Amino acid sequence: MGTAIRHVEGREARAQRPVGPNYKWIALTNTTLGVLMASIDSSIVLISLPAIFKGININPLAPGETGYFLWMLLGYMVVTATLLVTFGRISDMFGRVRLYNLGFAIFTVGSILLWLTPGTGNTGALELILFRFVQGIGAGFLFSNSAAILTDAFPAHQRGFALGTNQVAAILGSVIGLILGGVLSYFDWRLVFLVSVPVGIVGTIWAYTMLREVATIKGKQKIDWAGNITFAVGATVLLIGITYGIEPYGDSPTGWGNPLVLGALALGIILLAIFVWVELHMEDPMFRLDLFKIRMFAAGNISSFLASIARGGLQFMLVIWLQGIWLPLHGYNYDVTPLWAGIYMIPLLVGFLLMGPLSGYLSDRFGARLFSTLGMVIQAVCFLLLNLLPANFDYIWFAILIFFLGLGQGMFSSPNTSAVMGSVPADQRGVASGMRATFQNSGSIVSIGVFFSLITAGLAxxxxxxxxxxxxxxxxxxxxxxxxxxxxxxxxxxxxxxxxxxxxxxxxxxxxxxxxxxxxxxxxxxxxxxxxxSTPFMDGIHSVFYLSCAMCLVAAVASLLRGKHQSTAKPVAASTGEDVTAQEVSTAAPLDASRAER
Structure with a gap:
């Protein structure tokens, strides 16, 4: 008993210990590690799926087996997307750092379970999917709280740089996952999941011992069960409908005419409409819809959602283009095309790496509107130019175009995230971070469903x-x-x-x-x-690029309408709601909704 009491007292003393001037860098490195790890695992199975299915003795292309393929491909993203808002709100109630730590631990447990998957055949496939769900739950806590923790820890005039670095880690992870999955699965499919275990263990211990709750958590808040349930179920059912819309139904090449798909889409929309009604009538709602009255928050999330639709399925489409057409035409065997597709996508990563932190730093000085808008325009132009490439293109032009796509993506993402997170009251940053990430992840899933359908229609x-x-x-x-x-x-x-x-x-x-x-x-x-x-595929992918271009242009307009820049060159007093140091965050007053743009 005495040992337990001392443990609790020690934990409370550690949590209450004042943070030092370097705490913000601890927060940045740990949350960046968490986001990087979760992003790597969102894409690492894309390249390693053949080795994984071979390892458990299942043919994912056999009749009746494609469901396993789809859920291994998209299940992680669906679970993460549907839980982000709920996790963000719960974190505002019980502590962002506490639940971020829990997410690291859950993610690590999921990685261990995947590594040790005992079953084979259909049983093994179901086990892998369920364990990926566990990973997705952990990733949901990591994604929903990382931006909020950084916003709490960094003063306003450095927030863009910090969030930009975090965003770079998310994009970097998705590309590293492609390459890492190809390399590790070459030796053993279990290594694909084992690689996350030591990182997860170190990150969990590091987060538990070093991160502090620097924001004030208001007590006696009630859980909005009605809002949580209607949103989680509605979003899940809607995204499941989109997922199965990719599969053929009857004589149709896609499942959009499937009554079950149509029913899922309708039910999901109805439940989300009920969620909005519930939130407008709850005394303490899961998500305060009045945050959308803040122009910066509304415009930033709308443009983020549209941008995610534009580029969310891009990686899949380009990988299919490389694996199915370009690489084989250039003499690569099919069994190595997944790895080389990831390698040939590196210019996209380089563009983002160059511009992500830089645009975040510059937006701290000059505002988000210019960089975010210009970033979306650059991406729109690149999508248009991709239509000019033949199926068997000259790689130098492909590399240049995807490099500028990454550049535009980095120019948009970092300033937009910083501006969205800086526009909301301090006590709402957890749920705001969750909503921002939900728009991003949901847009990616919608993008994959729509893009696959367009490609399939062109092929059909x-x-x-x-x-x-x-x-x-x-x-x-x-x-x-x-x-x-x-x-x-x-x-x-x-x-x-x-x-x-x-x-x-x-x-x-x-x-x-x-x-x-x-x-x-x-x-x-x-x-x-x-x-x-090549010819039918190019017909479909041209439709994808035109749609992406349109989404980027609308996102650019939404970004342009976010409001005027307010200088953050000088730190603002804590009483205005802008946190100057990490210590002042906990006493910062909520931001006024009229001060929407940074």
Missing amino acids: SALPQSLSSGLTGAGVPAEVANKIAHLPPTSALFAAFLGYNPMGTLLPPAVLKALPLADQHNLLGHTFFPNLI
Whole structure:
């Protein structure tokens, strides 16, 4: 008993210990590590899925098995997106640092469970999906609190730099995950999950011992159960509907005509509408909708959501373009195309790394509007120019365009995040951070669903004829060729995405063996499938780029309307609501809604 009392007293003493002048850098490094780790794990399975499914003895392209593929691909993102607002609000009530620490611990437990996954076959696939959900819950706590912790810890005139660095870590992690997944899965699929374990353990201990609750947490706040339940269920059902809209239904190449998908979309929208009504009538709501009266907050989140739709599925589309067409045409075997696709995407990362922290620093001095608006315009121009590239492009032009896409993304993200987080009252930063991250993550999932559907529609209109004529010309019997040509185009798309030669998965083994060796080599070679798919694929991806361009332009307009710049060159007194140092955050008064722009 005495030991337990001393432990509690020691914990309370540590939590109440004043922070030093370097505390903000501790907060920045730890939250950046957390966001980096969570972002790496959001993309690391994309490249390693073939090795993972092979390791548990399952064919994700077999009939009835594509659901496992979709949930391994998107389950982590769905769970994270639906819990961010709830976690942000709970953190405002019980402490942002406390729940951030809990998130680090949950994420680490999820990583350990994934590493030790005991099952194989369908049982193993279900275990992996459930353990990814655990990881997603931990990531939800990390994402929803990192920006709030930094906003609490940093004075206003350094906040853009800090949040910009944090944003860079999020983008960096998504690209590192692609490369790391390819390298680790080459040796053992379990290493893909083991790599997060030591980082999670160190980060959890570090966060527990070093982070402090520098914001004032108001007591006697009630949990808004009605708001939490309607939002979580509504968002989950809506995103599940979008996820299954990618799968074929009946004779349709996509599932948007599936009654279950339509029902999920309708039910999700109804529940979210009920959530809005509940929040407007609750005494202590989960999320204060009156924050949207702050122009900076509203404009920043609208532009962030549109930007996420524009670029959220971009990585998937470019990876498919590289893996399914460009890399095979340049002599790369399908089993290594996932790794090389990540490597050839590095210019996107470099552009963001160069501009993310710099634009955050400059926005601290000159405001967010100029940089955020210009960043979206740059991305819109790049999307337009991507339409000029042929399927088998000259890499130097591709690299230049995605470099400037990353540059524009970095120019937008850091200032926008800083301005959104700096516009809200100090006691609402947790839920504001959760809402901001929810808009970003939900936009990415919507983007993936819409982009995949556009690509699939383009393939469905032209691929059957292309496949039928191409296969018969290669010696495949007409009956078999026509049957393959009318398979859902997602089969070919998912095969290319997973790094399989689609012809090897679509052609029956008996038919393939009956063909002359020259025809077999032609069908299973590097150029047959890419040449067949290139024209219909480009029709679909052009639609994606035009849509992304439109989203970027609307986001630029929303960003432009965020309000006028107010100088932050000089620290503002704590009584105005702007925190000058980490110590003053806890006593800072709520920001006035009229002071919306920084």
